[in-house]
Amino acid sequence: MNSIFSYFIPKDKKFFPLFEKASANLLKMSEKLVELVQSDENSDREKMHKEIERLEQYGDEITHQIYLELSKTFITPFDREDIHALASALDDIADYIHGSSNRMFLYNVSVMTEPVQKLAELVHEGCKEVNKAVSEIKNLKNIRVITDSCVRINSIENQADYVFDKAVGELFDYEEDAKTIIKYKEVLSALETATDMCEDVANVMESILVKNA
Template sequence: MRLSPRDTVFFDLFAATAANVREGVGLLSEALDSAADRSAIAERLKEVEHHGDEHTHEIVRRVNSTFVTPFDREDIYRLSGGLDDVLDDVEAALDLMVLYRVGDLPSGVGDLVDVLDRAAELTAEAMTRLRSVDELSDYWIEVNRLENQADQTYRRLLATIFSGEYDALTVHKLKDVIDTMEAAVDGFETVANIVEQIAVKGS
């Protein structure tokens, strides 16, 4: 299905939103180094999250004021909300690292953020091609594969933090951070599934 250009601003807004999410994931990756100024990076990420909210509000405003939308209004809401949820989780993960004063992270956390980074890259690229949504099957298949990879990494991380190497308080802090990162990965899968559903409806 090739979407007609009824109101092409939606495509531009989704592309901008996904690029913003990718920027947020990049900042989270930057903050993994325990020597980094995480508080300063967190402030930058809050600004990115704020820009994301602006994109979301603009998409909603456009839906409410546009007579004919490029695909179902409900799907536009869901896709916009899904991208917003991912960025919220990314921002929350770094915020927890700062609030909990987390120092060195288990090495597997880097693997989890690498998955986030790849999913963000794929999503940003896919959102630039929403006009031809039926040609994005490689995107949602790969994001689903990445989510399965992240599940394995997450389980290994749980095994590490519950191994006895960390005290109970540190375990609690690390698990909160890791759970939130895992939620962000799940969010990318949700976005990919929404795109797939849009393609199926239009086929």
Template sequence: MKNSFFSRFAPQEPKFFPMLKHLSEILIYSSNLLVESFEHNTPEKRSEYYKRIKDVEREGDKQTHQIFDELGKTFITPFDREDIHDLASTVDDVIDGINSCAKRITIYNPHPISDSGKELSKLLQQEAIYIGKAMDELETFRKKPAALRGYCEKLHDIENQADDVYELFVKKLFEEEKDCVELIKIKEIMQELEKTTDTAERVGKILRNLIVKYA
């Protein structure tokens, strides 16, 4: 539903598009750092990357709060306020999830992360990239929704891949890992990674709802 009948004719604030784009760039940067961090196994390097990811997460919080502040001050918005709020909030949740993964790796300091963990981090990175591409379409998707719809499908497909990687990993973990403490640490890290890929896919669901409502 449009903001009001008059919103069809009144000028709309375009500032939300670059603000959402910037938030997605913060997401992509944090996902890149997470992938890099998986190449290091020392406590010092893990702590260093967690600090860098934490700093990026704080930037994401600032950008999200700025979007919320603008929603409160802007009379006419390009979409319903709830849609912009949900989109920004969920992208920020993905950034928070990446931070949570890095935090757990630093605190638990497990054995070297398995190839499955690295694969999940790269799938999450792919989701972040597609979210960034989707933000580029927000200003024009009403007339040409195909590209945005395609990015939503990519997010859905990647999340399914992440589910498969996680399920196979957990099965092998319980079969092969004999150290119970290590098992718990690794499983929780992998679970947080998989949950964050789910959150990224929720961004796609919000975008699909935008297509239904506005395209």
């Protein structure tokens, strides 16, 4: 009988801790990303890259667990579509942080330019705000904290757009080697897209607030 009742009771004690684990994991990933682009030692960069890879796999496990709980739960803390959308958006950030790191190594990018470092820092800032907002959705009492984080995430994404556009423009203006242009553009693009994914999380959070606040 207890198992039957547990099917109908919202799994607040399961979904929210999983979301918090996912956002905390993103914060760690972004910290390692900043360490990677600020390091001058190839051995340290490789160590950070492997750690990002490990954390991305851990994030995949968390996402899978959220989907599994969603499939087993009849009544959820908020809309099933929003739970799925939030889990997917958090996972997308992890994918692009890992993708950025991956491109640096696959394309043998040895010089971490100022725009690359700046975008990595913006990704980290975005992940800090995501983590802060996700930590507040379990009770929706501190709506101002969530909305403020969402506003800051949007501002971070706008800054990233500017840094990306300016950096690509300078590549075309001053870099003569086509391969180098392609390498850096791919890395910059992945970093900028990670901030876009942070904005996607903010959009989902705002949708949850509108429906449940």
